[in-house]
Amino acid sequence: MTRSSALLTDHYELTMLQAALAAGTADRRAVFELFPRRLPEGRRYGVVAGVDRALDAIEAFRFDDEVLAVLREGGVVDEPTLEWLAAYRFSGDVWGYAEGEVYLPHSPLMVVESTFAEAVLLETVLLSIYNHDSAIASAASRMTLVAGDRPCIEMGSRRTHEEAAVAAARAAYVAGFASSSNLAARQRHGVPTAGTSAHSFTLLHDSEADAFRAQVDSLGRGTTLLVDTYDVAEAVRLGVEVAGDELGAVRIDSGDLGVLAHQVRAQLDSLGATGTRIVVTSDLDEFAIASLANAPVDAYGVGTQLVTGSGHPTCGFVYKLVAREGADGRLAPVAKKSHDKVSVGGRKYALRRRTPGGVAEAEVVGIGQAPTDDGDDRALLVPLVRDGEVVGREPLAAARDRHTAARAELPLAAQQMSRGEPCIPTRIEG
Amino acid sequence: MTRSSALLTDHYELTMLQAALAAGTADRRAVFELFPRRLPEGRRYGVVAGVDRALDAIEAFRFDDEVLAVLREGGVVDEPTLEWLAAYRFSGDVWGYAEGEVYLPHSPLMVVESTFAEAVLLETVLLSIYNHDSAIASAASRMTLVAGDRPCIEMGSRRTHEEAAVAAARAAYVAGFASSSNLAARQRHGVPTAGTSAHSFTLLHDSEADAFRAQVDSLGRGTTLLVDTYDVAEAVRLGVEVAGDELGAVRIDSGDLGVLAHQVRAQLDSLGATGTRIVVTSDLDEFAIASLANAPVDAYGVGTQLVTGSGHPTCGFVYKLVAREGADGRLAPVAKKSHDKVSVGGRKYALRRRTPGGVAEAEVVGIGQAPTDDGDDRALLVPLVRDGEVVGREPLAAARDRHTAARAELPLAAQQMSRGEPCIPTRIEG
Known part of the structure; x- marks a missing residue:
């Protein structure tokens, strides 16, 4: 997996970089947030997956000579930008929901803090990974929930892109599937295979x-x-x-x-x-x-509906600039003016508020300092990258265990397959 | 793209191989066919895409030491099978619809003729590529059709798996999109990018x-x-x-x-x-x-709905054994007994029957020798692989041009966006 991930990127990330470099704004401190505006229609909760794959993509986001030649020959960006890209290495910080965690509308699934230039370049590939893997895990979790003790076997490889199939097998395993048909998922991620x-x-x-x-x-x-x-x-x-x-x-x-x-x-x-x-x-x-x-x-084999997210093949996560350094040198919240979209600027905290009995009752998201923990809250953001070094990698089994625990904590409404509201509300504070 | 594609495969392809090798049936001549049972609900036609990518996957389908180690350590198959796999190289013939071609229900999109062992192993990866890429191209073609002279720009990378995004950009280009946001599609496939x-x-x-x-x-x-x-x-x-x-x-x-x-x-x-x-x-x-x-x-930028196939993220193509050599040494048609699925055994021909004015009026699929061409029929199967050598590769522009021509040949019903029947019927002959 050492192949560069740098061109799994939208063209405009690089042209924005070029313009910002020329304008002297590229190095402004910036906070980007990756989050869902809503759950897929009728779903009660979502499941975060793809975290480790995203960390791999951040590490592999390098512009080697081969990549630079593509950009140069295509006239995508100018020479000063190519020089900047040749030295690119993400040096900022990333926090996020750990893999397997449950999410709700507006959960700040990933918070990327760095310069604008460093952080904006990661937008496309991070969204690709999170939008796909979490869509599969979210569908898979509902399947393993209703299957109860009966194992679910993932066997949808033939019904999705050949590389998406590998990620789907991995995401399904995070969400409780017992095994997969996909041999590359065994090779790369240690997912048990069967057939x-x-x-x-x-x-x-x-x-x-x-x-x-x-x-x-x-x-x-x-x-x-x-x-x-x-x-x-x-x-x-x-x-x-x-x-x-x-x-x-x-x-x-x-x-x-x-x-x-x-x-x-x-x-x-x-x-x-x-x-x-x-x-x-x-x-x-x-x-x-x-x-x-x-x-x-005794067991269910699931194919097409798993790999296509059971009607919701993508999560619709977005990656938004929520704060940036202004001309005055201070970090200030920013947001697009919007009639139908809730955007809240600034760096977030996120907690799962629980009853004394340990049942989740709200997703609490706010700006600034998190409220003092009364023992029932559970902090949701963990460090993933610190000063450019990946610190959040973990074995796939840990993500799988986390999902089991996070789902068990949800109220009974999470188990309803009928269309309805999220099983707990999201409270935006501060 | 020299990475082995051999593990982008379902576990059971290899266990079937093991059992067939042990039983002495692995080397029986066999014909597999990749085809759609139907179009997605309401669609008037489909578009074949992924042909060149599938040819790459066939060439890269090799079991190197790293791959064999995964299978050995996992106990997936036994030693005689591993030995056989180490020497694997597809040596058979493949015919298929050329890339960009229109398809209808039961169009024999790909016909693979070899030994059972050689051909069965390719099932999963061929279906993955065709099911994904054709789903995208089929959705894209409807978009470029209604957009008319106004260019469509593909910009859905962030809403699908990061590698599926590259293939989606390519498939959209085959189906008439003007450009893509995806820089890896520029690098690998020469798709124009913009942003x-x-x-x-x-x-x-x-x-x-x-x-x-x-x-x-x-x-x-x-x-x-x-x-x-x-x-x-x-x-x-x-x-x-x-x-x-x-x-x-x-x-x-x-x-x-x-x-x-x-x-x-x-x-x-x-x-x-x-x-x-x-x-x-x-x-x-x-x-x-x-x-x-x-x-x-003046132009449309299309994202999520393109990369998710506009409600139909997979084509549902299947890969079925339609004929095989029996104990008597003769190639005989075979088919699963089925109440609700039409399966026709044997090796097929396929023609687009046209009026003297050049308008498509039927998809004619039959077994054995194709009827004599009266000048208005267009043969649809072209050689893709001959004796294991890829012969069907072509520039992406050729696929794009073919799609324009094939779509233009369809009757007006193809242009209806409303749900309805396939724009021409499929006639199974012989």
Whole structure:
């Protein structure tokens, strides 16, 4: 991952830099904030993901000769700007919500403090990562919430951009998915992977019996057999005949999953394969998972709806200049005049206010000094980069654990799949 | 782009390989087909994109030591399979619709013929690329269609995964977008890029006048000034004061774009800036673009709705085994038994049937030999890979030109933005 991230950037970030350098304003101290104006319609909470990937992108944001040549040949910016870029290295501070944390409208997910020039350049790539990964994690969290103790398996790689697929597998894991089909997610992020066979494997062979025998001989009796290529009942019978009652699982990928699950469970039990699990896959989303709560299903495989954010493929986070040094040398809040958009200038604090019983009751966001903690508040901003050095990296397991804890803290309204308001209000103070 | 693409793959492709190798069926000749079962709801046609990227992925699909180590340490497959993978290099043939071509339900977008083992491994990465890039191109084509002669500028990088953003810029360009904000798309694919400034640039300065002067001094009078940070009318006045009537353009990013465009046009004209163009940006999609047809708008900047496929972020293409060699050594069509899914086994031909006047009237897909061309049919499958060598690569401009021509050939129904049936029917023959 040492490839430069510097051109994963909008053209205008560089032309703004050029103009600010020429005007002598590029080095003004500046605070940018990355935040959501709102949740996707009807959602009760969101989930922060992509933090570690964003830290990688900040470190890899360097303009090497190859990158500079692209900008020079394209006439994107002038020579003084190219010289400045050649020496670029982010030297400021970044705070943010830790990965796996829950967010609400106006949560200051990331606060970047540096010079205008250093901070503005990071806008596009930070938004890309946060908007994508958090959209996936937010959808994934609803799925794992309704799935309860039944594991969810991420298998949507084929339905999204090949690199987005890797990030989606990672984000889903943060939000409680048990595993993924994506091998690059294993390689890069240590996400557990799983998978056995597809319909093509059955069709390759001269009979379903040949296919099942080939699979069980090679992958063992604990494998998962796909049973809906021809006739489900016949395939289940055949699967137990081939693998015995040690057959690990059967997978159903089409039809009325609830009805089939009941039929297959009864058949498996009647054949003595009481330990054989049932995995269902077929355009599942959180609503389909919820509808299968009473069916004898042991695991859910989720594809398209996971990687497309279950109707909300992007979070709509924005990255706004909220304060900057003026001609007088003082840091002053700034905001675009806006009729329909709430923008609050200045550097923020953020707390999750909780009842004495530990249930979240409000997202408190303010400017300046945070109120004294009465023991029930939980501070949400952690240091991610200090003087240009990344300090906020952590193992993926920590993010996953954090999500479990942060979600458990939410009031019951968070568990409603119906469309509604955020499960706790955001209070803007100060 | 020499990084291995081999792990952008689902786990089960490799376990199927292992089982087939052990069973002696891995080397059976096989034909896989990548195709859409349907168009996204209400769409009249789709656009093929990602072909060149897919060819890159096929070439880069190699299992080097680093990749093999991941599979070995994870226990994903056994040693004989790892040995086979170490020597993997696709040696088969691929035909497909050329990039920029229009597609309809059941168009055989890609036909992969090789051994089962060689071809099955490519499933995930080919689908990822085609499903993403074609979703973007399909949305983009509707936008450029309704925009007519007014250029569309792609600026959605921040709202999608950072690598998907690069592919989205490329796909939008294939489908007629004039330029993109994404600098990596310039670097990797030669897509023209554009951009000037954001609200943060205005807010950085002590006054809007300071900001406009800084921008015009550095970027020239032909630049585009963003005029909605504070008061649009005041900013337009100021912009012309600073840049004179040579001011290139003004950009409006909020509010009622139609009303504002009329007001700003009148104001610019009254100030003598009759050549200053008006660019609008703000959550545009094809419907918003259509609604602005009568407004004095000169260019559209499109972000979120472009990179998320305007409601359809994935195409739902599938990659199915349609024929394979049996124990008898003969290639035979195969298909999953299915109630609700039309699957037709066997290797396909595909033609765009046209009237003598050159208007498309049907997508003709069949098995075996294509009917004799009467001069009005257009064959759609071109060779992409022959004996493992990529033969179908072409400049991006060729794909862009092809799209213009293929879209122009469609009947008028293709231009309807309302939800409806595909603009021409698909006829399955033979």
